[in-house]
Amino acid sequence: MAAKAAAENEDYTATAPEDKDAVAVPEITYDEQFYPARPRPLRPAARRRQSISEGKPPFDPDGRNSVYVEWLRNQSMLGDADALARQLSGQASMWQNPYAHPDPRTALERASVWFTAYPLSYITGSGQSFLSALAQSDLWDAFQEIGIEALHTGPVKRAGGLSGWDYTPSVDGHFDRISMGIDPIFGNEEEFRAMCKAAVEHGATIIDDIVPGHTGKGADFRLAEMNYRDYPGIYHMIDIPEEDWHLLPDVPEGHDSVNISIDDERALQDAGYIIGALQRVIFYEPGIKETNWSATKPVVDTTGKLRRWVYLHYFTAGQPSINWLDPTFSGMRLVMGDALHSLVDLGTGALRLDANGFLGVEKSADQRPGWSEGHPLSEAANQLLASMVRKVGGFTFQELNLTIDDIKSTSQTGPDLSYDFVTRPAYHHALVTSDTEFLRLTLRLAMELGVDQASLVHGLQNHDELTYELVHFTTKHKDNSFQIFGGELTGAELAARIQDDLREGITGESAPYNLTFTTNGIACTTASVITASLGITDLSAISEDDGERIRDVHILLSMYNALQPGVFALSGWDLCGIVTLERSEVRPLIAAGDTRWINRGAHDLMGINAGATESTSGIPKGRSLYGTLPEQLKNDASFARKLSRVLAVRKELGIDKGALIDVPDVSHPGLLVMVHRLPSEAIALTVLNFTHQELSGTVRSEQLASGMEIRDAFTGDILGTVDDLHSFYINLHPYQGTALTAHEAASAERSLQEASAPDQ
Numbered sequence: 001m002a003a004k005a006a007a008e009n010e011d012y013t014a015t016a017p018e019d020k021d022a023v024a025v026p027e028i029t030y031d032e033q034f035y036p037a038r039p040r041p042l043r044p045a046a047r048r049r050q051s052i053s054e055g056k057p058p059f060d061p062d063g064r065n066s067v068y069v070e071w072l073r074n075q076s077m078l079g080d081a082d083a084l085a086r087q088l089s090g091q092a093s094m095w096q097n098p099y100a101h102p103d104p105r106t107a108l109e110r111a112s113v114w115f116t117a118y119p120l121s122y123i124t125g126s127g128q129s130f131l132s133a134l135a136q137s138d139l140w141d142a143f144q145e146i147g148i149e150a151l152h153t154g155p156v157k158r159a160g161g162l163s164g165w166d167y168t169p170s171v172d173g174h175f176d177r178i179s180m181g182i183d184p185i186f187g188n189e190e191e192f193r194a195m196c197k198a199a200v201e202h203g204a205t206i207i208d209d210i211v212p213g214h215t216g217k218g219a220d221f222r223l224a225e226m227n228y229r230d231y232p233g234i235y236h237m238i239d240i241p242e243e244d245w246h247l248l249p250d251v252p253e254g255h256d257s258v259n260i261s262i263d264d265e266r267a268l269q270d271a272g273y274i275i276g277a278l279q280r281v282i283f284y285e286p287g288i289k290e291t292n293w294s295a296t297k298p299v300v301d302t303t304g305k306l307r308r309w310v311y312l313h314y315f316t317a318g319q320p321s322i323n324w325l326d327p328t329f330s331g332m333r334l335v336m337g338d339a340l341h342s343l344v345d346l347g348t349g350a351l352r353l354d355a356n357g358f359l360g361v362e363k364s365a366d367q368r369p370g371w372s373e374g375h376p377l378s379e380a381a382n383q384l385l386a387s388m389v390r391k392v393g394g395f396t397f398q399e400l401n402l403t404i405d406d407i408k409s410t411s412q413t414g415p416d417l418s419y420d421f422v423t424r425p426a427y428h429h430a431l432v433t434s435d436t437e438f439l440r441l442t443l444r445l446a447m448e449l450g451v452d453q454a455s456l457v458h459g460l461q462n463h464d465e466l467t468y469e470l471v472h473f474t475t476k477h478k479d480n481s482f483q484i485f486g487g488e489l490t491g492a493e494l495a496a497r498i499q500d501d502l503r504e505g506i507t508g509e510s511a512p513y514n515l516t517f518t519t520n521g522i523a524c525t526t527a528s529v530i531t532a533s534l535g536i537t538d539l540s541a542i543s544e545d546d547g548e549r550i551r552d553v554h555i556l557l558s559m560y561n562a563l564q565p566g567v568f569a570l571s572g573w574d575l576c577g578i579v580t581l582e583r584s585e586v587r588p589l590i591a592a593g594d595t596r597w598i599n600r601g602a603h604d605l606m607g608i609n610a611g612a613t614e615s616t617s618g619i620p621k622g623r624s625l626y627g628t629l630p631e632q633l634k635n636d637a638s639f640a641r642k643l644s645r646v647l648a649v650r651k652e653l654g655i656d657k658g659a660l661i662d663v664p665d666v667s668h669p670g671l672l673v674m675v676h677r678l679p680s681e682a683i684a685l686t687v688l689n690f691t692h693q694e695l696s697g698t699v700r701s702e703q704l705a706s707g708m709e710i711r712d713a714f715t716g717d718i719l720g721t722v723d724d725l726h727s728f729y730i731n732l733h734p735y736q737g738t739a740l741t742a743h744e745a746a747s748a749e750r751s752l753q754e755a756s757a758p759d760q
Contacts, residue, residue, distance in 0.1 A: 061164035063226035063302040068165075075162070075219035078234060078330055080180045081337020088340065099390035104455040104566075105657050107395040107416045110349060111150030111205050112656040113562075113647055114569040115143060118154050118463045119186050120173065120617040122572065123604040130616070131156065131187030135195040139606055140202040142629045146640055147647030151199060152207040152352060152569070154463065156192070157338075158183040161217035161318060163256070170216070171318035173463060175354055177211050178218020180341045185617065189346065196347040205349030207397075208342040212335045212385055213355035214319040217256070220334065221320055225299040227307060233328035235320045236312035236361065238273050240295075245308055247271060251297040257317050258295055260310065265291045274310055275363040278372040282314055283518055285593055289317070292372075314358045314372075324359045324381045332381070336388055343394045350395045353415055356382055357400040373475075374406055382414030390416075397457055397567075403472040404442075404449050411455050417567060420456040422446050425468040425521070427560050429498055431533045431553070432505035434691040436672040438498060441484055443663040443674070445472070453660040454565035460557060460574045465521040465596050466529065468502050470495040506532045513539050513580045515595040523595040525573050527625060528580045530554060534692075539579050539623070547625050550577065551639045552735050556688060558643055559737035562650050563686040564674055565658045570643075575632075576603045577625030577639060585620040605629055649713045649739050654679045655686075667697030671732075675703045684713070687730060688737040700727035704742055713739040721745065 061068045073079055088094060117134065124133040133139070134151060143151070158179035159170040170176055174183065182189050196206045215221060215234070223231035227239070240248060247267050251258045260268070262277075269276030278292050294317045298306045312321040322331035342348050360377025364370050386396045397417035398410065407418050423446075426439040446453070473482075473491035480491050489497065506522050507514045511532035514524040524532075530553045531539065536546060554577065562568040572578070580598045583590060589597040601622020602615035607630055614620050632638035650656060655676060662675035670691035676684045683703060689695050708722040720728045722742065732738070 062300040063228070064300055064304050069223070069226065069228060069302060071165075072162070072219040072223050073228075075179060076223060076231070077178070077180055077215065077218075077220055077338060078231065078334045080341065081334050084337050084340055084345070085333070088344065094391060097391055097393050099387040102386065102411055102414065102416045102455070103390070103395070104411075104416050104452065107350070107397075108454060108567065108656050110395065111207075112567050113148050113650075114150040114152055114207065114457070114567055115148045115575075116152045116154070116459070116462050116569050116571045118173075118571065118600060119156055121463075121600050121602045121615055121619045121622075123602050123609050123612045123615050123621065125608040128608075129187035129191055130185075131182070131191035131195055133606075133608070135191060135198045136606070137198060137201075138630075140198050140204065142606070142633060143204065144202050145633060146629075146644045147651065149203065150205045150207055150350070151195075153195075153209070155209045155211070155354075156182055156186040158218075159216050162219060162222055168217075171316050175209075175211055176214070176216030176316070176319045177338070178216040178220070180338055192346050206347070207350040207352060208346070208348040209354055210335065210339045210342065210351045210385070211354045212322065212324075212381065213358050214313065214315065214321050215334075217318055217320065225296060225301075225307070225309060227301040227303075227305075230328040230330040233326035233330035234322060234334055235331070236323045237309045237320070238311075240268075240273060240308050240310055242306070242308075244271065244273075247273075248295040248308060248310070251295070256297055257311075259289050259317055260291055260293050260295055262290055264295075265293055268293070268310060269367075274312075275361060275370040276367070277369045278314075278361065279369050280373075283316065283520075285518070288592070312361065314355065321358065325377055332384070335385065339385060339389060340392065343389065343392050348394070350397070351389055353382065353385065353396055353398045353400075355400065356385075356398050356415070357402060357406070357410075374403075379410065379413055382410060386413075386415045399457075399462075401467055401469055401471055403476050404446055404451060405472075405476060407446075407456075408449050408451050411452065417455055417457050420458045420561075420566070421467060422451065422456065422472075424459065425466065425470060425498065425502065427557065428466055428506075428529055429501060430670075430672065430690045431529065431557065433501055435669045436666070436688075436690055437484060437669060438494075439672060440663050440666075441482065443660070447660060447663070452565070454657060456565075457567040457569055458561035458564065459569040460561060461526040461571050461599070462569070463571075463596070463600060465517040465523045465599070466502070466506070467521040468499050469520055470498060509537070510535075511537065513582075513598075515583070515590075515598060517595045518593060523580070523597075523599045525578055525580055525599045525601075525622075526554060526557065527573070527577050528599070530557075531579065542579075542625065547577075549735075550625055551642070554639060555642050555646065556690070556735045556737050559646055559686065559739075560672070560688055562646055563655055563737070563739050565656060565660060565676060567656070568647070568650070572603045572605045573599070573601070573622070575629060575640060576605060576622075576627070578603050578622040579625065581620055581622055607631065645714065653682075653684055653713060653739065653741070655684060655739070658684065662701045662703045664699070664701040666699075668695050671695055671697065673699050673701070675701050677703075683708075683742040685710075685740040685742065686737070687732065687740060689732040689735060692734045694731070694733055696731045697729070698727045699730055700725060702726055704728070705744070707745055708742040709745045711741045711743065713741055 059065045059067050119130045122130050155174035157177050158181050159174040159176045161168040199206050249258050268274045293310055296309045301307050313319050324331055357378050359381040360375030362371040389396045396415040398415040399419040401421045423442045426442040430436040430439040473495040478492040481488050482494050517523045530550050578601050581601045586597040602619040607628030626639045632640035658676040658678045661677050664673050672688045674686040678684050704722045704726045706724050710719045710728050722728050
């Protein structure tokens, strides 16, 4: 047994802990300060040998070839996870942080304004890697000047798959991870650590990604197909005996799997192999993805036996789903190891949990769809994962489109923060229609259900589409009645109307440069949503005056997201004002229906490669309406400069750590008022005009006491006094927003100072 254990560990390099009885005062090093959960004698090493040193071996890449099997084992994430776990177990540093409960305000203390990068679209200097570009001090100086406190890198670890000895490209923007190693197209681990160091030196942190729901078809999946050791336990895989292969479709030449049809799904369910249909088919495409199950081609296992498997994938066929309740717990071990590698080895401060709502599946009765969303196993798995991250001093957030009820539920036990899918489509709807009624409804529903706005990540554009699935209204509450738009609509009817409004206002003749993305939403940038709302149908005809109007509306949307409790997130597409790409520029990428590539135009944030026409990854450069950050920071009228003032007021008042206490009725449908209680107990109001016309009217809230003075947080000017009806008068220019504070008249100056003072 000892010899076997030694053989299994021979690929790893680890320094044994020093004599625990020895008494010594170690020299304080940067590593020990920066990585508090790292055992002092070593930095946990997760990496194994990752490449073939002298070309491909002249051996067949199948399960009968022990050299190939061992090579796969040396690439596998499960192997790395086991090695990392052995180095961390039993260390006192694993017990230094509370971890039981989500703690959004502690996360906000760490970083409440995030820049979300997208590696494939980031233009770097000549010969410079993506990670090296993000480690540059001038970038962090600019971020600090604007008020950005964290950088979310996006997925940068190797992704895609393996076909024999060859790596295959990612099928979903590097969210189909196959390794803990950094993908060479983005840089290396030392550059990643340098980026983390640069962030810390500027009072910021780095946020990485973890994908607990699936992997790509890398070494772990290939070993699972070969029925090797614990590896099949990573996935929802069912071994179909050869006598029942007639239930499986043929795999086309050149493919390693095929999506099964609805009829095949039912036949396999009737035979007792799979649980059948699930609650929905994400990325549904007739003839391409009709079910959530695919069948492999015949694969030779390590004993020489041919096997065919049926495996679950919520997303593409290249993203096999992880099984969190297999008796081997292989999937859990893999995911936990990947998380710890990022936090403890690389040095990040937080993780995004991707696709973390699909971690449990269960058979339903009476041929009903299997239970696959809102499952208690997902909640339990999220609690375990988020707790482990908190245990080593980090925090987590989830980017998952859930009902408001489920967001509330997960906020009690799982990640510290959740992406704001509650109001994201609603504030776009307010802009497109100049009517905030649906936005006010979503904010009020969140308040009624007990969602803490401070636990939400309020974002502008990210790498995805503008999601308008509105699952709160189309699933659990589809039959509920809502009083809105002067009548009564069911949840399903309301969702259909909002989706129609958005499609009509943002795509088609109104904006031919934006495209729908399957049934999920609309492929667009923030800037191209704005151009559509302004009636601009031709992006090539944008004038200088148009550019200023677009910038002002962009600031309005930034105010909506930033001047409320929680995280404010924005991207390079926002900072540069990037519009969508011509579909002809990305035709091969969108050929299979993934239109999101039009909203992922490459951008040169720091202006370090003016001659570049595309990113290193080959994404065409998008048109920038605002220019680079260095250019903008020299101009007080630029988007970046105006944004920095918004973020300064946000920080001065402590709005991010406040609480939303009222969303009152308004005197004009295009007006939005949010009332917040600040950490100082003072009252703040965010007032926004979502229309192209000047608005004058009253703001009324029961949270305002008669006689309170209303002060403009940007200028310090007193705008008026609250009357006996708990209201005051305000005037706003087109697409103007502001932050106000309300104080008892006798102590207004003192209260403003207290609200602006940093927390003790």
